[in-house]
Amino acid sequence: MGRIKIVFVLLFICCTALFTQTNDLPRSMFVIARSGLNYREAPTVESRRLGTYLYGQGISIIEQGPRETIDGISSYWYKTSFKEWVFGGYLADDMPGDTPIVLGLWDDKDRDYYVFYFRPDHSYREGIRESGIGYGGTWALNGTTITLVINQVHTIDDDVPELVFNVELIITDRNNISLLFPNGERANLARSYNYW
Numbered sequence: 001m002g003r004i005k006i007v008f009v010l011l012f013i014c015c016t017a018l019f020t021q022t023n024d025l026p027r028s029m030f031v032i033a034r035s036g037l038n039y040r041e042a043p044t045v046e047s048r049r050l051g052t053y054l055y056g057q058g059i060s061i062i063e064q065g066p067r068e069t070i071d072g073i074s075s076y077w078y079k080t081s082f083k084e085w086v087f088g089g090y091l092a093d094d095m096p097g098d099t100p101i102v103l104g105l106w107d108d109k110d111r112d113y114y115v116f117y118f119r120p121d122h123s124y125r126e127g128i129r130e131s132g133i134g135y136g137g138t139w140a141l142n143g144t145t146i147t148l149v150i151n152q153v154h155t156i157d158d159d160v161p162e163l164v165f166n167v168e169l170i171i172t173d174r175n176n177i178s179l180l181f182p183n184g185e186r187a188n189l190a191r192s193y194n195y196w
Contacts, residue, residue: 064076113129
């Protein structure tokens with residue numbers, strides 16, 4: 001009789017854990033679908049597709065929606081900070097290990113509100129968080145050298161010629177890197193999980 005009680009208690013705990021929604025939101029998650037992850041107007045595959053997040057891209061999750069099974073994967077739908085919906089079966093708490101370490105959003109440890117963003121499509125942005133002020137272009141990684149092509153400037157004076165230069169990547173660990181620029185300036189960066 002004691003074993004039956006233990007089995008029922010364990011079964012109850014497992015079922016409760018399986019069907020309980022998590023409350024650890026907001027949080028950042030990463031796309032693990034190699035083909036990318038569609039984001040939609042509503043939490044269903046029948047709703048209008050608004051676009052696609054790229055493999056390895058970070059997303060801020062703010063709300064948990066209904067649970068569904070898609071492609072044999074059971075998970076919740078999640079609302080992002082941009083108010084669109086993504087299926088959680090193709091998200092993970094950690095960035096895929098085979099993505100370039102530089103990929104993602106980085107906070108400059110020495111300058112408040114200054115960020116560097118290396119996107120999976122090889123576009124690049126740096127500047128003051130949420131301000132629209134900064135630089136943009138493309139990036140390419142070859143060993144520990146990042147080639148930056150700056151061809152977008154978002155300041156008071158937007159008339160700046162294209163710049164191409166190599167930056168040395170110094171890796172402390174997967175969440176802390178430094179960029180050493182040709183002029184000797186060093187940016188010490190910490191991975192940001194705040195994909196506003």
